[in-house]
Amino acid sequence: MTEYIVKCDAFDHRQPKFPVGGYAPGGYVFTCRLCNEKNLIGAKRSYQCFPCAIETLVYNLSKTKQELASITIEHNELKNAIDVLKKYEK
Ligand SMILES: [Zn+2]
Secondary structure, three states: OOOOOOOOOOOOOOOOOOOEOOEOOOOEEEOOOOOOOOOEEEOOOOOOOHHHHHHHHHHHHHHHHHHHHHHHHHHHHHHHHHHHHHHHHO
């Protein structure tokens, strides 16, 4: 019986779906708007290097989670206020 061992680096097993943030692979030279690294190679409309694109996405996700938590609190407060008003309607 033959035993196969498959090794696959978790980083390289597949490509992300581009564009990721402000980066996509390609053949144009650009400068990253965040870290100002020059002579980077990417798609025509790339404006971030890949690490900056990832950092921006992680930061934006964190901010979105904070906003969602804040909106959820406000939603629950309004819902409670409506429930109180409904009691007086009866
Ligand atoms: Zn950068």
